[in-house]
Amino acid sequence: MSVANVSAHDVSAHDDHHDHEHEDGFITKYIFTQDHKMIGKQFLVTGMFWALIGGFLSILFRLQLGFPDMNLEFLRPLLGGWITETGQLDPNFYLALVTMHGTIMVFFVLTAGLSGTFSNFLIPLQIGARDMASGFMNMLSYWFFFTSGVIMFISLFLERGPASGGWVVYPPLSALEQAMPGSGLGMTLWLVSMTFFIASSLLGGINYITTVINLRTKGMSFARLPLTIWAFFLTAVIGLLSFPVLFSAALLLVFDRSFGTSFYLSDIYIGGEALPNTGGSAVLYQHLFWFLGHPEVYIVLLPALGITSEIIATNSRKPIFGYKAMIISMLGITILSFVVWAHHMFVSGLNPFLGSIFMFLTLIIAVPSAVKVFNYLTTLWRGNLRFTTAMMFSIGLVSFFISGGLTGIFLGNSAIDIQLHDTYFVVAHFHLVMGSASFFGLMAGVYHWFPKMFGRMMDEKLGSIHFWLTFVGVYMVFFPMHYIGIAGFPRRYYSWSTFSFTDMYTDLNMFVSVAAIITFAAQFIFLFNFFYSMFRGRIASLNPWQSNTLEWTTPLHPKHGNWPGEIPSVYRWPYDYSKPGAKEDFIPQTVPLSVTPESNLPHEEKLVNLEKEIIAEEEQVLVANEYKGS
Amino acid sequence: MYGFLIAIGVVLLLSVIWMVYRIQTLISVAKGSDKKIQTTSNKVNAALFVVFLVGTFVLMTWYSIKEFSNYQLPIASEHGVITDRLFWVTMAVTGFIFILTHILLFWFPYKYQYRTDRRASYYPDNNKLEVIWTLVPAVVLALLVISGWRAWTDITDPAPEGAHEIELLGYQFAWEIRYPGKDNILGDFDYRLINATNSRGVDFSDQNSRDDFPSQSVVIPKGEPVLFKIRARDVLHSVFAPHMRLKMDAVPGMPTRFWFVPTKTTAEMRAELGDEEFEYEIACTEVCGSGHFSMRRVITVVEPEEYRKWFSEQKTFVESNPSLVLDLPIEDKKLAETANQ
Numbered sequence: 001m002s003v004a005n006v007s008a009h010d011v012s013a014h015d016d017h018h019d020h021e022h023e024d025g026f027i028t029k030y031i032f033t034q035d036h037k038m039i040g041k042q043f044l045v046t047g048m049f050w051a052l053i054g055g056f057l058s059i060l061f062r063l064q065l066g067f068p069d070m071n072l073e074f075l076r077p078l079l080g081g082w083i084t085e086t087g088q089l090d091p092n093f094y095l096a097l098v099t100m101h102g103t104i105m106v107f108f109v110l111t112a113g114l115s116g117t118f119s120n121f122l123i124p125l126q127i128g129a130r131d132m133a134s135g136f137m138n139m140l141s142y143w144f145f146f147t148s149g150v151i152m153f154i155s156l157f158l159e160r161g162p163a164s165g166g167w168v169v170y171p172p173l174s175a176l177e178q179a180m181p182g183s184g185l186g187m188t189l190w191l192v193s194m195t196f197f198i199a200s201s202l203l204g205g206i207n208y209i210t211t212v213i214n215l216r217t218k219g220m221s222f223a224r225l226p227l228t229i230w231a232f233f234l235t236a237v238i239g240l241l242s243f244p245v246l247f248s249a250a251l252l253l254v255f256d257r258s259f260g261t262s263f264y265l266s267d268i269y270i271g272g273e274a275l276p277n278t279g280g281s282a283v284l285y286q287h288l289f290w291f292l293g294h295p296e297v298y299i300v301l302l303p304a305l306g307i308t309s310e311i312i313a314t315n316s317r318k319p320i321f322g323y324k325a326m327i328i329s330m331l332g333i334t335i336l337s338f339v340v341w342a343h344h345m346f347v348s349g350l351n352p353f354l355g356s357i358f359m360f361l362t363l364i365i366a367v368p369s370a371v372k373v374f375n376y377l378t379t380l381w382r383g384n385l386r387f388t389t390a391m392m393f394s395i396g397l398v399s400f401f402i403s404g405g406l407t408g409i410f411l412g413n414s415a416i417d418i419q420l421h422d423t424y425f426v427v428a429h430f431h432l433v434m435g436s437a438s439f440f441g442l443m444a445g446v447y448h449w450f451p452k453m454f455g456r457m458m459d460e461k462l463g464s465i466h467f468w469l470t471f472v473g474v475y476m477v478f479f480p481m482h483y484i485g486i487a488g489f490p491r492r493y494y495s496w497s498t499f500s501f502t503d504m505y506t507d508l509n510m511f512v513s514v515a516a517i518i519t520f521a522a523q524f525i526f527l528f529n530f531f532y533s534m535f536r537g538r539i540a541s542l543n544p545w546q547s548n549t550l551e552w553t554t555p556l557h558p559k560h561g562n563w564p565g566e567i568p569s570v571y572r573w574p575y576d577y578s579k580p581g582a583k584e585d586f587i588p589q590t591v592p593l594s595v596t597p598e599s600n601l602p603h604e605e606k607l608v609n610l611e612k613e614i615i616a617e618e619e620q621v622l623v624a625n626e627y628k629g630s
Numbered sequence: 631m632y633g634f635l636i637a638i639g640v641v642l643l644l645s646v647i648w649m650v651y652r653i654q655t656l657i658s659v660a661k662g663s664d665k666k667i668q669t670t671s672n673k674v675n676a677a678l679f680v681v682f683l684v685g686t687f688v689l690m691t692w693y694s695i696k697e698f699s700n701y702q703l704p705i706a707s708e709h710g711v712i713t714d715r716l717f718w719v720t721m722a723v724t725g726f727i728f729i730l731t732h733i734l735l736f737w738f739p740y741k742y743q744y745r746t747d748r749r750a751s752y753y754p755d756n757n758k759l760e761v762i763w764t765l766v767p768a769v770v771l772a773l774l775v776i777s778g779w780r781a782w783t784d785i786t787d788p789a790p791e792g793a794h795e796i797e798l799l800g801y802q803f804a805w806e807i808r809y810p811g812k813d814n815i816l817g818d819f820d821y822r823l824i825n826a827t828n829s830r831g832v833d834f835s836d837q838n839s840r841d842d843f844p845s846q847s848v849v850i851p852k853g854e855p856v857l858f859k860i861r862a863r864d865v866l867h868s869v870f871a872p873h874m875r876l877k878m879d880a881v882p883g884m885p886t887r888f889w890f891v892p893t894k895t896t897a898e899m900r901a902e903l904g905d906e907e908f909e910y911e912i913a914c915t916e917v918c919g920s921g922h923f924s925m926r927r928v929i930t931v932v933e934p935e936e937y938r939k940w941f942s943e944q945k946t947f948v949e950s951n952p953s954l955v956l957d958l959p960i961e962d963k964k965l966a967e968t969a970n971q
Contacts, residue, residue, distance in 0.1 A: 091921070091923070092920045095919075165917060172864065172866065173919065176864075179802070179919055265882075268864055270802075270864040270865075280883065281883070282881050318750040319752065321756075324755065325760045347868065349886040363775045366771055367764060377734050378759070380735070380742065381742070382753065383742050384748055384749060387672050387675035387743070395735065398735055399736075402728060402731050406724040409720055410720050413720065413774060415713050415716055415779075415782040416716050418713060418875060419710075419713060419717070422870075462651070464674075483697060487703060488703055490915040491915070492922060494923045495923050500907070500909065505700070538659075
């Protein structure tokens with residue numbers, strides 16, 4: 001009874017909204033909006049802005065690595081004093097570029113841009129809710145992120161440069177202003193910016209979790225949630241548990257930097273004087289940082305895997321293989337992601353015994369990842385595959401996930417990691433498994449849900465070109481790095497000519513840089529396609545991919561509140577594709593089992609009666625409510 | 631002028647691309663192919679996955695074989711042989727899975743591309759399969775981990791008695807090297823004692839430090855255990871000796887260590903590689919500031935007899951700079967003199 005009352009209330013609340021809608025000015029509709037769909041788009045566009053900056057920074061340092069003798073005088077109008085008198089990149093600025101590229105890509109693009117966009121956009125639409133649990137907190141989440149971005153952006157223009165100690169900002173390098181120019185004001189702004197970012201992530205995460213638990217529509221049990229929602233939900237849980245630890249790490253660093261404490265500092269002689277700090281531990285910071293840092297990998301990756309599961313199932317016209325196994329492996333990854341962090345620290349001076357423990361735990365996490373890969377492959381097997389751009393990006397993601405995941409088995413083995421740690425092998429590994437895989441998830445999501453976001457289709461031909469250039473490009477950039485890494489080339493090196501063991505592979509580095517430039521340029525095809533299609537693309541049909549999930553039951557341009565009438569009820573899981581006996585090769589979640597006797601499976605037959613009873617009961621309640629209302 | 635011409639060229643090029651794009655769109659609308667699913671582009675994309683598979687496989691195999699001697703650094707330590715064997719065993723296992731999964735991943739798209747006359751098979755789960763591909767990776771990984779763990783415990787065990795101790799001190803942007811002298815015990819240090827003449831902060835009131843001596847390069851004997859005692863003066867650094875398969879962070883306030891047994895002298899390695907200029911090197915692999923990429927030191931591996939000769943010829947800190955012990959109490963100085971005799 002109460003359920004029905006709530007839904008009746010929702011309808012009237014929604015009607016109120018309709019009245020408001022006309023009063024929505026530009027500011028409340030596009031800027032300080034509380035509509036989850038618009039907030040999702042805000043995250044997306046901001047994420048794209050940052051992706052361009054992050055990508056551009058990487059092109060700058062790839063120029064240095066691929067063409068060390070090149071005269072970069074033509075960049076002086078842009079970079080000013082960061083170009084030395086001989087026309088080279090300043091070594092300090094090189095480190096600033098690497099640091100900012102990492103920070104921007106990991107946090108602003110692949111955390112906020114991916115999770116922020118699709119958790120916001122899809123959670124209410126796919127679970128059948130009017131909006132997030134708290135629209136206001138959701139709005140705050142975006143504006144905290146925006147503020148954080150503004151602060152980071154400002155830090156790019158400081159005279160002494162932005163933070164430069166690597167995206168992990170290990171102290172003492174990041175704690176001592178005299179250690180490098182970027183550890184001054186640039187580092188302060190980095191910490192302030194990250195504080196805002198953490199607040200944004202937490203506000204968002206609390207909202208996602210609450211919404212998924214409380215606001216699912218009738219019939220949408222956890223066992224009927226699309227895998228996207230499972231992924232977003234678990235991502236939010238990981239974020240909620242790990243981001244506060246990064247905050248504590250950052251806070252202690254602030255204390256060390258500004259208030260003379262010695263959490264991370266001990267026995268340091270720098271700039272001609274011995275510092276008074278003793279008793280701190282630089283390794284403590286690494287523990288705290290990687291307690292977030294490793295789960296962060298999964299914060300970035302899980303949403304992409306969720307999106308891929310949905311897209312691969314839809315475009316294979318097949319149920320995702322092993323729905324329960326997928327959920328269990330995601331749960332496994334969620335839990336294990338918290339107990340593997342020290343594999344980043346095998347040679348940090350960590351107790352070797354602790355190293356062995358973390359080696360065992362790390363390789364356990366490879367098992368659920370392997371299960372996911374095999375399930376994707378089996379989903380493709382005997383499917384009827386439609387190569388929409390989204391589908392191709394998803395297949396690309398699976399490829400990166402395999403390539404990058406397998407190299408993780410080397411790095412998770414502490415004996416092998418001795419040689420490979422902090423070499424280009426690591427760079428290749430995480431750029432494939434975390435960077436490129438998540439980026440492909442983001443792209444797949446944009447191409448797939450663009451019709452729902454803007455009511456128009458993106459151009460599929462341009463999409464294909466974009467996909468192939470990016471897919472080949474990414475492999476051409478990161479695959480050669482494995483060779484360079486096995487050869488022992490260390491990361492974050494401005495130049496390799498100092499050492500005879502690294503004084504080679506100039507050709508390969510040049511190749512990588514050229515591939516990076518082409519790949520970056522190819523992204524402008526996407527940008528054109530995105531913005532052009534937003535205004536001039538073909539008008540989309542209501543369910544362009546013939547998908548089962550709830551978001552495709554909304555109108556072409558859903559208003560704030562998503563469904564004009566009552567929220568649809570859900571009667572089945574989201575993966576009834578190509579069910580034997582059914583007329584179409586898809587049965588949306590809103591179709592009751594009782595209407596599809598021709599395709600029901602034996603165990604579903606038993607549910608039909610139960611379902612009929614519930615429907616009848618609900619109708620009675622509705623009638624009663626209508627009576628009460630009049 | 632050139633800028634202007636280039637600008638015009640770019641504009642023209644863009645407008646041509648634009649026209650092609652518009653025409654292509656209009657044609658597809660006119661033909662109604664935008665509503666079909668089993669289109670040419672679906673076929674083309676399906677085929678491209680196979681092309682990609684074959685193309686990249688050929689490229690990868692060719693390059694991996696051609697460049698093997700370049701990226702496979704020669705090994706010069708006992709444990710390096712073990713870790714490299716582990717590396718290549720892991721490579722074989724993961725390489726097999728890599729190729730197998732990718733053949734499936736790119737062949738399925740071609741084989742099962744969309745056809746209007748066919749339907750996908752409804753195959754939602756199979757618990758037996760799930761169990762198989764949970765257990766098989768688990769067992770394979772367990773084997774890899776256990777062999778890795780045994781190597782790791784051997785490598786990180788305490789150094790054997792009588793290992794040659796050598797101190798490496800990282801600072802922005804170089805390494806300082808200190809030998810323990812005849813007593814084979816490195817003297818105490820304290821970062822507060824660091825000054826222009828005592829860059830390592832060696833405590834010369836400790837008797838053990840009186841015979842300590844510095845060196846410009848790391849000289850070690852072949853076939854005998856060597857223990858690097860590693861510390862940092864300012865920020866994090868990391869000792870990386872690629873040919874020794876050795877890496878360990880240098881942490882201010884927390885000395886670390888790594889021991890190993892070199893197996894080939896520099897001369898032997900030069901002969902093996904046919905490179906008269908070859909040197910074993912130490913690099914820094916933990917970002918430490920603008921000069922991070924230039925912290926080079928040379929390791930010279932020599933025959934044990936040659937090592938002992940070299941060792942006995944070195945001048946201690948105190949010998950080269952007696953002022954280091956000038957302000958110490960008299961009896962300490964006397965001891966220092968006797969120690970040096």
